[in-house]
Amino acid sequence: MRAMPPYERQKVLNHCVTRFTERAEELAQALCIEAGKPIKDSRGEVTRLIDTFRMAAEESVRIEGTVMNLETGARSKGYRGQYRRVPIGACSFISPFNFPLNLAAHKVAPAIAAGCPFVLKPASLTPIGALVIGEVLAETDLPAGAFSILPCKRDGADLFTTDERLKLLSFTGSPDVGWALKAKAGKKKVVLELGGNAAVLVDSDADIDDAVARIVFGAFYQSGQSCIGVQRILVHADVYDTFRDKLVAATGKLISGDPADENTFVGPLIAESEAERLTDWIGKAVDAGGRVLCGGGRDGAILEPTLLENVPRDQAICTEEAFGPVAVLSRFDDFSGALDVINDSAFGLQAGIFTRDLYRMLEAWDRLEVGGVVIGDVPSWRADNMPYGGVKDSGLGREGVRFAIEDMTEIRNLVIRVP
Template identity: 35%
Template structure:
């Protein structure tokens, strides 16, 4: 595989604590999944580093007006859009995501910044009259939303290196909060780039501290430090449940995994449905909590649908992430690719049929289609976080709903049908946070509520508006009227 980075592109990053780039004796290497090159290093924070970041954040009292917060976020959005190529290169080189996907991600991050800027200007108070009942009084109740008294801990995953960070940081800035962020040690360069962009746009450095390190060493301090009021986490179920067990009497926003279905009914336009199937499975290398993880297809159309999915999968270009003609790059590392290979082989050994793919070279894993899949197979019972399309069949809508609901997850879903009665049943009966008609499960805009139920999440939803609610305390003030 060819070299991607010249030596000038190497990024040696320190922690961001109190406005300083803190160099540490220990560092973490950042490796390009495609080339195997070391593309950067980041500081490895100690518990003392985390405590110092917490103390600085807690001691600072933000005084930014709504206008000032909005201006900072809009300025950061403009800077990011101007630097799309540079910023997307960082995402691609540290994560292996294709340039197509990383450029798209930069657009999403800029949207988060702009939406946050708009929400910072919105008056979020309410007014209630109190003379509504026979025993009421001539008074008014006015609500306000205040920043948290303590610090927000944010922990982000690898799959959207900058957008996941933006969804934590932007609502914090919009609400005048203080945050200590720990990005994934696999993709930390994007987080530091984003933080520096906000500082350049005028954000007081005390409002955002960034620490990287070994989770086994510093994670507990980020969870149980007495300054922490709220923990917002996106990632796997096991870690989410661990956080819940450690957090104690603290607010939590846990956005966890998914096992999202694309349900194809017998009346569906199969060309359109198969387009959604491959896009939902392979965009972002299949590494999305809302990727299509299961294709539930009516038995009457399964053969034709499968044929179309196989043909479109074979046409899906993958390889060098920096090649702009490729639609897919690598997965996050070789270990992940080996896992996908393993669970597909296991399913085939149990009676599934491999139709295309399951080829691996390092962290490069080909788009893969498997049919004759059964619900008890690991491939679909657990979340397969990669570019695999498992096809399962059902006889009627009742069975489709049972199959969809028959997992521990409940994040999102996509529905392909033109019958309003079926669409309505799915909307009412699927045990998920989102039902998208004629769209991939992951479709949303950065403003709208996002989150799941069951093992897919706990607490408030994400999305800029919902996060702003969870990042604030509601206070009521009453007065004679």
Template identity: 35%
Template sequence: MSVVGVSPVCNREAISVDEALATAHAARRACRDLPAHVRMSALRNAAASVFDKREMMAHTIVAEGVKTIREARREVDRCHETLLLAAEEARRLGGECVNFGQSAASAGRIGWWERRPLGVVVGITPYNDPLNLVAHKIAPAVAAGAPIIIKPHPRTPTSAHELARAFSGSGLPDGAIQILEADNTQAMELVSDARTSFVSFTGGKQAGEAISRQAIGKRLALELGGVCIAAVASDADVPRAADALASGIVWAAGQNCVHTQRIFAERAVFEQLAQSLTDRLQALRWDDPFSEMADYGSLISEEHADRVHAQIVNTCSRGATLLVGGRRFGRRLEPTLLTGVPDDHPLAREEIFAPVATIEVVDSLTEAENRAADNGAMINSAIFTNRLDSILSWHNALDTGATIVNDSTDFRIDAMPFGGNSSAGLGREGIRFAIEAMTEPKLICIRT
């Protein structure tokens, strides 16, 4: 276990969970009392550092993760935007006056409320976006005035360390930002400790459930994913839909919590869409991930590749048809599209986290809605149509955090509320919404 030292010092000295928590706990008042302009400046300076080191940070993401160099550069650019967005939200963090004169019992009083940080924040991040998802924990904590301890995924810790270094010399108090490389047992110590006030987790459902059991009495934000579903109506622009869906299938080699996993197409466009998607996925190039020619990367581990490939083989044995892909070469899995997958198969019911999708024909959007709704909660769903009534019907029928229209399920900007309902998550990411979750109103009432 190691730490990127308390900001602004950035090294990787081994410390204990208790030491990290003690340091963060001691920094609470200094972080809270830091003027907004200092927080804003720290975030802007960090953004400038990320921008200046764009290529180095992109290479770091590729070296230890799952992305191609072009995907990694986009992640660095988004991290830069996330930090600048947080600086602007720090400016807006405030409160409002309360009209105590509205009641005779409270006449002669004045007062106001403002948002104050809850206390120590613990952020636990996954491997698929090892820089920007860390930024989505650190940036709102800095804007809110809360010290934060980040526990990055053990396979991709370096990006988190680099982001912490971007805050070096920014004027934040010692203990404002710590990066703690910890195992699962130590992570649960962080979550359950009385000094932790807020836990923000992005990852799988099983880990999220374990965290929620340990975090009794803590505020929580859980982004847990789900099977994201897209519907393509008979009036859709099929080439446009195929382009968007292909991207949604292969971005980060499908290791994305809003990866497009299930597609329903109305009968009138099914054959055209299936062929268009097959052609696009077949044309994608696998190469050295540092190569500008690489269109998609590899899975995070051999074990994960084994599991995914076994699912493909199993569903084909149950009558599914492989339209494209399906072959595995070490950690690399070809972009894969299947049809005829049973609704009860894990490829239809469970998040696959790989460049694998299914496409099925439906006789109506109502049938697509019913089958999608039966899949349970998800973060994003998508629909391709130009009919407003179809859009609203789809949006209202599904348990989804967002409905994306005429684009892939994996569309996101860092300002939007992001997260799933019920089993797909708790709360929302997105800087403004994360700041609100990390703070609470505090009121003062003065009798004049």
């Protein structure tokens, strides 16, 4: 892999783009059946899979170094320097169930671009997409041993973390598991993309109808199973009642049910136990004084899109990651105080701010303890080329094709003395 010239790596990645495009509907249908993801969301994820490999193909021939001026003082007169990036070595990848195609792609495609062999453990509940990626890679001229796709249970994956031949571990999943893996990873570099309980703030000057439309999407797309799904909604007191009523009305129109139905927006959670957990959290929030505005009902693994208000901030539905179709509304009077509320979280992945005030936008960017601040939209928005990742319990390191390539390469200096 290290010896493959960049244009050959690009050829492999372009082959994947072509084949994934040809197999797009097959991939979408498999994802819908395997994960219960609504078919529209499944097709959207296939599109992102293709985009991520396309971006990696473009970046594969841009991994460059630079010439440095080392003559910064008399002692370094006659010295010249430059550096380049070289592959870090074999990488270990563990991907999650909620975006089994695109989040695997964010590991696999940059590794190929960088020239790193890899082993990938897909989520045990959703391995099919990763195996299709492996099928397509097997059609290329990658050298023997360049990749392995190994579906297995978590307790069978210890070597993904501890094997010293692996020079980087990239894990996407739950915080408890991620930090435990980091503690066992030894000397290897570790990148963690973990959980969140993302907040969105709606200021008094926001376009309410636009904010409602985007927040309905952000809270309930993917059946809420997204680490940047909207979970906490802070709304200025001046517009709270109007916003709440419109949000409840829009949420009530969402269709739950069969993920294969083109009209379904909210499908089943990955397991009935997850729906049971959220039902329990909702019940405890109500017992503590919260009020259900809509939803709350459960049919097996399907939980109705649910909105609550007046929930004490120490409840699990506010402090933990819901990872399902539930969001909590609260009102605020002071913008700076609302930023403090957003920061009052163990997590720090992304936050969304609906405001037209430039200075408030900059204050949010300066003060929010998150990996990304999204203005005029929900924290659930992500482009696959941007640096994406979190702080605090939400992880460390950044994904996004170019930034992942940087993690998968090391800088190697060259110093030349001219006598």
